[in-house]
Amino acid sequence: MGAVAEPRNQQPAPSRPPRTMSAMLFAILPLVLVSFGIAGLFTQCSFTPTGPTVDNGSVPTVNVQAELQDAAAGVDFPVVDPKLPASWRANSSSSTTLPSHTEVVRVGWLTGDAQYLRLAQSNATEEELVAGETRRAPQALGTVEAGGRQWIRYQGVRDEQAWVSERDGVRLLITGNAGEAEFRTLAEAALTAPGIS
Numbered sequence: 314m315g316a317v318a319e320p321r322n323q324q325p326a327p328s329r330p331p332r333t334m335s336a337m338l339f340a341i342l343p344l345v346l347v348s349f350g351i352a353g354l355f356t357q358c359s360f361t362p363t364g365p366t367v368d369n370g371s372v373p374t375v376n377v378q379a380e381l382q383d384a385a386a387g388v389d390f391p392v393v394d395p396k397l398p399a400s401w402r403a404n405s406s407s408s409t410t411l412p413s414h415t416e417v418v419r420v421g422w423l424t425g426d427a428q429y430l431r432l433a434q435s436n437a438t439e440e441e442l443v444a445g446e447t448r449r450a451p452q453a454l455g456t457v458e459a460g461g462r463q464w465i466r467y468q469g470v471r472d473e474q475a476w477v478s479e480r481d482g483v484r485l486l487i488t489g490n491a492g493e494a495e496f497r498t499l500a501e502a503a504l505t506a507p508g509i510s
Contacts, residue, residue: 373404377420380406384418385509390436390483392418392509395502400425411437411445421489422499428491430499435484439477442484443467447475457493459500480504 378394380403385392387408405421421431435442443451447469454466457476464476464487475488476496485503487496 375403375406375420377403377406380420381418381509384408388416388418388436390416390434391481392434393480393483393485393503393506394509395432395499395506397422397499397502398425405431409445411435411441413437413441415441417442417445424491424495426491426495428489428495430487430489430491430495432499432503433484433486433488434503435486436482437484439465439479439484442486443475443477446486446488459497460504462500462504464500476500478504481508 381392381394384406401422401424403420403422405419407419409417409419411417415435415437417433417435417437419431419433421429423429431446433442433446437445440451447467449468449470451467454468454474457464457466459476459478462478462480464478467475467477469475469488473488473490474496475486477484477486478500479485480503485500487499487503489496
């Protein structure tokens with residue numbers, strides 16, 4: 314057999330950098346720095362092994378009395394301003410118009426345990442108000458008594474509840490993720506609060 318000639322223009326394989334720990338560290342370090350930079354730009358993160366916490370300094374607050382007075386001037390039903398425990402913080406308020414052209418006035422609070430409750434006031438029908446606030450077809454779950462009045466319970470958003478009652482022709486709807494004790498506190502305060510004229 315004859316000898317096989319080797320190609321003359323074949324080049325040696327390029328040499329690879331050594332696979333040392335320091336080489337790998339320097340290769341990964343830029344990716345880690347870029348990841349932290351992006352996280353810092355778009356959010357403020359912290360690690361809490363015991364679970365999420367609410368920083369009261371970062372929670373927005375609203376002046377409930379001023380917001381409700383402004384809202385009362387634009388609706389044709391009496392709006393109430395419930396007096397709640399000092400540990401509760403009002404953090405949202407809004408007014409919207411339902412398809413029937415009736416208005417809804419809302420205020421939301423963080424309770425002392427950092428749970429959320431919202432009170433919606435409207436002269437809409439119960440069915441329309443429940444559908445608008447829970448984003449689902451109304452299906453009553455039963456009743457509960459609070460503040461000397463019967464409230465009808467509905468399924469709220471996700472695993473929340475919604476309680477609905479009436480005061481002087483105005484529907485009151487409470488929803489949120491707080492416990493029954495907090496629901497009762499807001500229900501009693503809403504039923505006994507003076508109306509804003």
